[in-house]
Amino acid sequence: MAVKGFAKFVAKRVLTIFLVIVIALYVTIFIANMGGVVDEIVKSTIKMEVAMRFRGPEWQRYDPEEREKLMLQEYELELARRGLNQPFLIRSVIYLWNALTLDLGRAEYLTSDTGSRYVRNIILERLPTTVMLFTTATVLNFLINMAVGLYLSRHHGSKLDKFFIGMAPTSVIPGWFYGIFLILIFASQLHILPYGGLVDVEIVKTRDPFLYAMDVLKHMILPLSSWIISAFFLGCYSNRTFFLIFSTEDYVEAARAKGVPPRQIETKYILRPSLPPIITGFALGLINSWSGAIITERVFNWPGLGTVTYAAINLFDSAVLIGVTVIYAYLLGATVLILDILYGLIDPRIKVQYGR
Amino acid sequence: MSEDEELLEVENLRKWFELRKGLFSSPLYVKAVDGVSFKLKKGEAISLVGESGSGKTTLGKTILRLYEPTGGTIKIKGRDITHLKSNELMWYRRETALIEQDPYGALPSFFSIHRILEEPLIIHKFGNAEERRKRVREVLEEVRLTPIEDFAPKYPHMLSGGQLQRVAIARALTLRPELVVADEPVSMLDASVRIEILNLLRELQEKRKISFIYITHDLTTTKYFSEKLFIMYAGKIVEIGDMLKVVHNPLHPYTEALLKAIPDPDPRNREILRDVPPGEPPNLVNPPSGCRFHPRCPYKMDICQKEEPPVFEPENGRFVLCWLHAKK
């Protein structure tokens, strides 16, 4: 494929997706501000700060009324300095720009593990934990469901196949819900796996990286299993059905007539042409996993974005909540962009359209 | 002279479809119908023959104003309907009807046969329920779907292809139209049923004095049906003439090729190679310059590539779009 054509294609997609992110962020700000929440919080913080300044002994000799007046002046000045006296339209643009540049401001209550109060630090510190757990879950799910799906499509009509068809409806129950049961069995009852969290305090004290890694893995078992169990039956069933429907295509029949061996039929004639929907499915799974993380992390107390979100909800730390939404918008945008690029690489139509 | 009255007059009709355009590129058009003119008399049956992609279906549907023409005019009984809006077209919808190719898809599966036939009557506010019922019975009888009591309450999936096509024909007739366009009405039916349906259409056309446009890719079926033949290629009608005259003495090289390509059942066929032009019909986004048939034409001349041929009338009542027949 011509590099130039592809670059053009990518640039076009980047532009489109960026535009959507801008809109999403603007809506976020709009929602957050329509209740006046953001403004109110900022204003009350300023008021507090100003009041603190006026509490010093040097102010005691002023007449209370006069002091009040001076305080109000100072407060108004501070508002103007931060652009808060401007109409919402202008303020929203300032907020938008801040959000886009990940200048997410200071948290009101939460701090990062390193003690930073900047929302960006708080979020970026937790992001890798979330990404690690849920990307692993999505990839594992994808691989398991593909493999079992292929196996079932080969053994179409067998008892196992019928079992999967029967069990598929159970997958409406989400991963976090299975998580509760897994904790009940493996933590509460059998005491062989931890209730949740990322790593044991005892292990952290040993400062042994290998033990640390093993302990993290141990903590990942239950959350991962909960997601795999949840997606298992439906995932395998729909892959199987998908392969079966694709294998009735005329060109698959033609390939069979040509004497193409079964394995090659699967790879070249069923999997290869059906890659676009498969990749879409994977990307949607990834996107779902980012969102689903919030609840699963709450159940497993997994210290990622979801747990931060939960804490922010309880403490009403709006700056952090907005920050989380911003990060999510970027994450989803990036995923969709990668998806588009992959499409361009595998679909000959796009390849030809932009390549020649 | 009422027999010779012009019913339909089509003048330089064009229908271009816009292709999906990019944000910054100029739009591209598929020129499906590109400058077609003809007249149709009251009660006259013509066949419009062309290969797939020649624009014959688009022409038929544009005449019925299912598409808004890009250019040219359509007049019915002298009245210009080219750009009328849909609410001003209701009378025209009553006077015209369409019979489609696919009998399995042409009827809504969730309505009974009675309801299907009643729909046009309801839409055009025809009489009360009893009168509508009477009309439905009438048309069912005309297409010989009897006993009516058996067929009226049935649903389309209970009928065979031939029966479905009869229902479609009946529906076209419920409003007693003056002009019917039948778009390949038998091409999806089995050979043994085709003749039956064609005979029925012919019979009804004659009985009701309907002006009829029979669209087909199959020249052989036209012979039993219509007096006149219109041959279409790449968005243009390239030849018009009386059925038998065209078949026995084609004027346009494309008509000639079409005729040569048709195999009649004859065991000697296997010994001969058919003398047909190579290639396939052109892309209608960028049709060839000059005569659109020139890249495939065995009689190609210089002028054919450069200039589009006008309509020539080498014999009385025969029209052809080919430089070979330019009056020297």
Add this chain to the structure above:
Amino acid sequence: MTDTILQSRNLKLYYATRKGVVKAVNNVSFDLQKGESLALVGESGCGKSSLAKAIIRLLPRNIATYTGEVLLEGQDIMKLSDTQFRRQIRWKRISMVFQGAMNSLNPVLKIGYQVAEPLLIHEELDKKEAKKRAVEALRIVGIHESFVERYPFELSGGMKQRTVIAMALVTNPDILILDEPTSALDVITQANIMNLLKKLKKEMQLSYIFITHDIGLSSELADKVAVMYAGEIQEVADADTFYAKPAHPYSQKLMASVPTLRTEKKPEFIPGAPPSLVNPPSGCKFHPRCPSAFDRCSKENPPVFDLGSGHLVKCWWYAK
């Protein structure tokens, strides 16, 4: 002078559906000579495509019965295992051009590869050699070398059809099954493809099984005609005999229903509808629509009568 290359004996192919067992191919027997082309004619749903699939063993999942003999130069290929059949028969001996040629090409693989693929599989050629042969096969069907690197969606309908034919020929098979190879094409393109098939047959000594619903078109290729109705072959005759004087009432009706351009005869239609293959009529399957049916026709399925010189017909009218 001619040798028999393919013989089918009592071939049966039934499918199981929710409505019941579909007897798509019922006791079909025929012979195919080397270099001969057999036209298999019948209306839609008569089982002719199923017969083709039964021969090349492309069976759907809901198969109920699959029995009989298919002898390829005397060897019963029904007895081969699936793997043996795939390695020894498919494309090496028997190739097929499918009905939906437009959809018979994998949309994401290049034309060149798809034509060369049978060589890579069956003759284990290296890629370069295989490609050379593919280019040659494409040239024979009239497609320029430059299309080797193209994808199917960049080709017109006629070109796809030619590609599919090239793909079928690339391994030099003995028998080519053509399942309605031109049904989606225009008449002129169809005539071009027919010309190509006629030439190929002469040059490469191919045997064809040509499946079509169009009796006019069948005459383009047929040395011998077999008429199929309700899963059974009703009549077999050499082309000259058949087109001059078809023996079976169904064949006669079918011939009479064909509109022709160059003769003055009026076509007739066959009253009634083709029978269901789940519950076919008793006796002769055609008797409910047959104008000359008599008592026996509704009771007993007629055997095959030989009218001499290989003209076979399955009709009580010819019982002595």
Add this chain to the structure above:
Amino acid sequence: MENAAAEYSIKGILKQLLTYKSGVFGISLLVLLILISVYTMITIPYSTAIELWRGGENVWIENPRNAQPTWIRYLGKNLPETIKRDSTQAGRVGTIKVLTPIPERNMKLLHISFSFDYEYDDFPSEINIFFTSKYNTSAPLLRIYWIKPSGTKINLMTYIPRSQEERLSLSINPTVSNRLYAYTVNVLGGEPQVPLLVEQAMFAMEDETMNSTLTATPMKGKYELIIEGTLYGEDSDVDAKLIVYGKVYGLAGTDHLRRDLTVALLWGTPIALSFGLTASLTISLLQLLIATISGYYGGKVDSAIQRLTEGYMILPFLPFLILIATFYRLDIWILLLVIIVLSVFGGGVKSTRALVMQIKEYPYIEAAKAYGASSKRIILLYIIPKILPPIVPGLIGSVPGYVFLEAALSLLGLGDPYLPSWGKIIEDSYAGGALYKGHYYWVLEPASMLILTALAFSFLGFALDKIVNPKLREV
């Protein structure tokens, strides 16, 4: 004349559904849930339910905290039920109240005796006495004794009610605790290893098992609580109510606020059904309409809607929902509205539009145009009846998703704070550490209800899918 085709009539679909095991399963579950809903709405009116649920301690004071469901007794130990004795109902079993006036001294002597048989394998969870006192000048003076089946009589404390209504919580009363400690030392002849809790000491066997909370076992037999007192003034009176809280309660047990879980479990059913159904019905139908308009009219309307759906794909749905729910503290029905707004341009629009694009090209639509059917008529009478059947399974199948969404939001503390929903119970149990403390029933009960609901709709959706998509039947 029938309007709907036979193949799509409700009766026809139902008939077909019953030929599938999954269909029968789904329908029976659904019928069960509907019956529960109807029963609940009739027996516990909405306002009562809300009152009960918000009521807190005062409404539920006579219930034990964190009690397991009663039927748990059949699976293991014979756990105690709550025992109540009320002196206002003197004369009933085990309840005696005698008031003897001493007129010359303007005094009354009070004797209340509550007795009961205790045959359980475990100790009670808590013991309270509720006093209702009437007096003018000086408060009554009460002495409380405890007599065990062995005959041991323990003076628990001397008690002076300070107000008219008072609760004496024996379990946490230091005086009682001290007296019982002394008693324990007396029985053991030394200090116990782990001092017993009040309710344990009051019911324990008088042997070495009293040495620790772990070994103590209840003594079976007849217990008696005696309240003796002196009342001053003519109108003075004292009534007492003894509640020995058990460890099991009702069909579903209680939560940390003593609330009867059956109320929430029952009311959770109509809430979940209406929430899930309304969400999926509204969203599906709106998506259907949007998709049909987009697909049928095409052009600019179409591309605008298309861009919007692509944008929606990138919108972080759940974070957005959380943001809104946090900032605006929504009740469940407003939340539903927000969910609908955040979903109307979701993925369903794209797939339904693809379907519309297909159907739009069907010859019967073209034919309808040719005989003059208006666009409105075509959309409502010709297109929607054709796309409705294929989208119904998805509609039914998506109900559990919304039910779980509500539960998930509750789990994050964003649910309706007052409505007794299943998600709310799970949130309470989670916050109350149910899994650590072994209150499994607290999680398992709402979880089972959620699962039943999910499976009902899911199985029904799958069965319907097979009926309206014959292609699925073959593969």
